[in-house]
Amino acid sequence: MNFEFPETALSVAGITNYIQSLLEEDQILRQVxxxxxxxxxNHHRSGLFFTLQDPDGTAGIKCVIWNSQAAKxxxxxxxxxxxxxxxxxxxxxxxxxxxxxxxxxxxxxxxLQALRYQQLRDRLLAEGLFDPQKKRPLPLHxxxxxxxTSPTAAAWGDIQKTLxxxxxxxxxxxxxxxxxxxxxxxxxxxxxxxxxxxxxAEVLIxxxxxxxxxELACFNDERVVRAIxxxxxxxxxxxxxxxxxxxxxxxxxxCVHTPTAAAEIVVPALSELxxxxxxxxxxxxxxxxxxxxxxxxxxxxxxxxxxxxxxxRQVKQEMQKLG
Numbered sequence: 398m399n400f401e402f403p404e405t406a407l408s409v410a411g412i413t414n415y416i417q418s419l420l421e422e423d424q425i426l427r428q429v430x431x432x433x434x435x436x437x438x439n440h441h442r443s444g445l446f447f448t449l450q451d452p453d454g455t456a457g458i459k460c461v462i463w464n465s466q467a468a469k470x471x472x473x474x475x476x477x478x479x480x481x482x483x484x485x486x487x488x489x490x491x492x493x494x495x496x497x498x499x500x501x502x503x504x505x506x507x508x509l510q511a512l513r514y515q516q517l518r519d520r521l522l523a524e525g526l527f528d529p530q531k532k533r534p535l536p537l538h539x540x541x542x543x544x545x546t547s548p549t550a551a552a553w554g555d556i557q558k559t560l561x562x563x564x565x566x567x568x569x570x571x572x573x574x575x576x577x578x579x580x581x582x583x584x585x586x587x588x589x590x591x592x593x594x595x596x597x598a599e600v601l602i603x604x605x606x607x608x609x610x611x612e613l614a615c616f617n618d619e620r621v622v623r624a625i626x627x628x629x630x631x632x633x634x635x636x637x638x639x640x641x642x643x644x645x646x647x648x649x650x651x652c653v654h655t656p657t658a659a660a661e662i663v664v665p666a667l668s669e670l671x672x673x674x675x676x677x678x679x680x681x682x683x684x685x686x687x688x689x690x691x692x693x694x695x696x697x698x699x700x701x702x703x704x705x706x707x708x709x710r711q712v713k714q715e716m717q718k719l720g
């Protein structure tokens with residue numbers, strides 16, 4: 398049986414070159430971001446070869462970081478870590494394989510958030526926004542206090558209850574804001590602006606209760622940080638977290654870790670003021686009493702001296718008579 402090859406048949410090199418041109422000249426694949434988990438890594442004298450795969454193991458891609466590029470990476474791929482890489486697809490004809498030539502690697506997920514946080518923190522620190530010398534003292538006895546938080550959050554109730562108990566008769570200005578989600582940064586900035594436009598508040602509390610890291614992301618937003626830095630009145634932050642400081646904590650004049658603590662620090666308790674006043678009265682009484690006793694003792698000493706002088710004078714007079 399005779400069989401003729403079609404004239405369109407390609408050699409291995411031909412089909413490989415064709416596939417190579419499709420892959421390497423594609424606009425998307427020439428500069429593509431890929432995220433996945435590093436499943437294997439092999440250090441070679443020419444570079445680092447590793448495999449990036451989906452967490453469920455359904456797909457994988459071979460990657461290479463040449464030695465000349467390694468020093469420029471933000472993150473060195475390590476087995477088991479989630480990363481995001483930027484690179485371009487390259488095909489190697491000898492093996493008929495393609496791989497991703499990596500230009501940059503970043504931590505993914507929480508690692509990426511931490512990297513972005515640190516980069517923003519360093520930039521704002523360099524600008525001097527966290528300078529301790531810029532911290533303003535709180536007024537000793539403020540009569541008007543502004544509060545920025547969610548109207549439905551427990552934080553607002555905790556602050557009202559604490560202030561009413563500690564210092565009845567205060568005037569509270571409530572400026573509601575969304576304190577979670579994508580709309581939160583803009584909402585908080587507007588709430589602070591309302592307080593400044595009103596012009597009555599002597600101090601401002603920015604607060605919310607606890608939550609997961611992603612729920613507190615708005616307090617690391619650059620817009621919120623700058624709004625606090627530019628605020629014309631002292632700002633206290635009472636964000637319900639204990640582990641890490643948010644950027645708003647670093648820029649605020651005073652930071653504490655709960656809404657209740659913020660309310661406690663903004664005004665003294667009247668009961669404490671009364672106790673201090675009573676202590677001053679007692680101290681003044683003791684001081685006056687001590688002066689009184691000391692003066693009486695000194696007066697008695699002088700009386701004794703006068704009596705002795707009188708006797709001496711009488712004796713002298715009698716001796717003169719006898720002489």
